[in-house]
Amino acid sequence: MKISKLVFIGAGNMAEALIKGLIGQGVLPGSCITATDVRAERLAEMETRFGILTSRDNRAAVADASVIVLAVKPQQMTDVLAELKASLPKTALVISIAAGKKCATFETAIGDGTHVIRVMPNTPALVGAGASAICRGRWATEDDLATAEKLLAAVGLVVRTEESMMDAVTALSGSGPAYVFYLAEMMLEAAKRMGMDGAVARQLTAATICGAAKLIMSTSDAPSVLRDRVTSKGGTTAAALAVMSERKVFDAVVDAVLAAEKRSKELSAT
Ligand SMILES: NC(=O)c1ccc[n+]([C@@H]2O[C@H](COP(=O)([O-])OP(=O)(O)OC[C@H]3O[C@@H](n4cnc5c(N)ncnc54)[C@H](OP(=O)(O)O)[C@@H]3O)[C@@H](O)[C@H]2O)c1
Known part of the structure; x- marks a missing residue:
């Protein structure tokens, strides 16, 4: 047109x-x-x-x-x-x-x-x-x-x-930036507790999130494969992921996105 x-x-x-x-x-x-x-x-x-x-x-x-x-x-x-x-x-x-x-x-x-x-x-x-x-x-x-x-x-x-997928889209990519901002908040809190300068921590966190996203977009490998590649047995990443697994972060985030989809359905019905 x-x-x-x-x-x-x-x-x-x-x-x-x-x-x-x-x-x-x-x-x-x-x-x-x-x-x-x-x-x-x-x-x-x-x-x-x-x-x-x-x-x-x-x-x-x-x-x-x-x-x-x-x-x-x-x-x-x-x-x-x-x-x-x-x-x-x-x-x-x-x-x-x-x-x-x-x-x-x-x-x-x-x-x-x-x-x-x-x-x-x-x-x-x-x-x-x-x-x-x-x-x-x-x-x-x-x-x-x-x-x-x-x-x-x-x-x-x-x-x-x-x-029919628009509520799912709303939950995934519409609300999605807030999930990533929340992750950034958590990483920055940890950086603070480790004594890191706030401005440096902010730059490192943002570049890490941006870089990881670019890696996902550059390949057809599943994110789990990319994660495995940077997780050595007994290493630092494994120590972090063990805590996330123990605290059921995976389930919490999946449930959170589904809650957003449910709310989107409720709101679009009004
Ligand atoms: N921002 C986001 O992240 C995002 C994401 C996805 C979808 N959206 C959608 O995008 C749409 C716009 O969002 P936004 O964040 O850009 O909103 P916004 O910044 O509030 O912009 C809407 C503008 O329209 C003006 N307006 C109000 N009534 C009007 C009228 N009768 N005629 C002409 N203009 C009028 C508003 O003025 P007043 O402020 O004086 O009312 C305001 O300047 C929303 O429907 C939202 O659901 C936004």
């Missing part, structure tokens, strides 16, 4: 990440992008930083749009959809990044035939290292999926999935 006008409804954190990626990667020029928001000062900032167009009038902004990214908070969505319904071009592709909002919500609110793609991004998109899963609604086409993929790829990895 040729994108003549891409409109972001809501110019918050995620919209900023996407706009920065799209312009930085040369996917779209700022002149093809319009962002709307309720905050005038935020729009002025976005205009200055990215050279995009802005508007406080959602209806006018979408009237001639080819792609609309709904980037307001989930609880703001009902009002936004009611406002946009009459002005959205029938041919426009509607991409929602709102957590927990199903494709059917948009199809029902806007009308039959609406092309909807639902995305679950995550916060590392802010630094171009996001992980997004996308799925299509009833009337969205292969071309729509390809368009959404192209846009989201500007801020990191994109995978396609079925909508």
Whole structure:
């Protein structure tokens, strides 16, 4: 699809990440992008930083749009959809990044035939290292999926999935950065108890997490194989892993992710 006008409804954190990626990667020029928001000062900032167009009038902004990214908070969505319904071009592709909002919500609110793609991004998109899963609604086409993929790829990895997996995606990669931040917190606490300088410990921890993730991405070997490779019998890593095994860290983390999936199902049902 040729994108003549891409409109972001809501110019918050995620919209900023996407706009920065799209312009930085040369996917779209700022002149093809319009962002709307309720905050005038935020729009002025976005205009200055990215050279995009802005508007406080959602209806006018979408009237001639080819792609609309709904980037307001989930609880703001009902009002936004009611406002946009009459002005959205029938041919426009509607991409929602709102957590927990199903494709059917948009199809029902806007009308039959609406092309909807639902995305679950995550916060590392802010630094171009996001992980997004996308799925299509009833009337969205292969071309729509390809368009959404192209846009989201500007801020990191994109995978396609079925909508039935979106709660699992939310639990895994949506909430996932928090699990890694928690691991970093634990490693930093240990570093403190070992007397290490905080700034040095922070750098080592971040680079270790980033490096380990890159190793996983560089190979088809299972993470357990990579772990075995750095675990010598009777060595330091083995001593650490023995404590984790004794304290059932594996089971706790699996249960934690499943709890997130359950909560996502509860929230998206409301
Ligand atoms: N941030 C994440 O990690 C993350 C991850 C996955 C998915 N998401 C999803 O991404 C979406 C955006 O999240 P975010 O963190 O970017 O939120 P955000 O920073 O709060 O951005 C939303 C923006 O939309 C503005 N807004 C509110 N009502 C509006 C309206 N009627 N018309 C136009 N703009 C309006 C908000 O203004 P006010 O602040 O004044 O209300 C705010 O500036 C959410 O639906 C969230 O579920 C976020």
